[in-house]
Amino acid sequence: MSFRDRPIRRKLTTIILLTSGAVLLLTCAAFFAYELLTFPQTAVRNLSTLGEIIAANSTAALAFKNQDDAKEILAAGEATDICVNSPIMYGGWHLLGTARMGTDPDGSVVNEWGRSHDVKNLFIVDGSLFVTSGGVNPTSTIQALALYVADQMKQRLANLFD
Ligand SMILES: Cc1cc2nc3c(=O)[nH]c(=O)nc-3n(C[C@H](O)[C@H](O)[C@H](O)COP(=O)(O)OP(=O)(O)OC[C@H]3O[C@@H](n4cnc5c(N)ncnc54)[C@H](O)[C@@H]3O)c2cc1C
DSSP states (O other), X not given: OOGGGSOXXXXXXXXXXXXXXXXXXXXXXXXXXXXXXXXXXXXXXXXHHHHHHHHHHHHHHHHTTOHHHHHHHHHHTXXXXXXXXXXXXXXXXXXXXXXXXXXXXXXXXXXXXXXXXSOTTOBOOSGGGSOOOTXXXXXXXXXXXXXXXXXXXXXXXXXXXX
């Protein structure tokens, strides 16, 4: 039986169902698009907050060489292999961090993807981006950051210098 020949009650039911379905689909699509658009910013905001909380909590443990507190912070971050090897009196010290990475221009030289806060077409990709590494070798971190910054530049080509 064609739609035209169906009783009016069936027609109305079908129309209402189709309309509700379409509204539901549009709502889902809107929610999905919203999540898709806002997720990266939300994730960055949450991770930055988390990073700041961890940094603030770590300061006292480091300053007072409190290994128990330090281990607790690492365990809260789900670290599995926590080794205590401190203080490294005779370890090598690679001095780094002269162009520190950060979101705040007052406390850092480059932003969170390596671009100078002051000079928009200047990128720094080396050991100066992160803090002095104590007794741990820095080259793997330098390499990882080089890949990260290069990837960020690639993704932001359209408005790299804005
Ligand atoms: C003896 C020694 C052993 C080390 N062993 C290890 C190790 O085993 N594992 C580890 O992880 N790390 C090790 N390091 C540390 C590691 O090598 C450095 O931390 C790392 O290379 C720093 O990388 P970078 O890119 O920041 O600087 P660099 O590797 O120093 O690169 C800077 C570059 O800039 C160039 N440059 C400087 N001025 C100018 C200019 N005006 N114009 C153009 N170019 C310029 C320099 O020639 C150089 O090529 C060691 C360091 C030394 C000295």
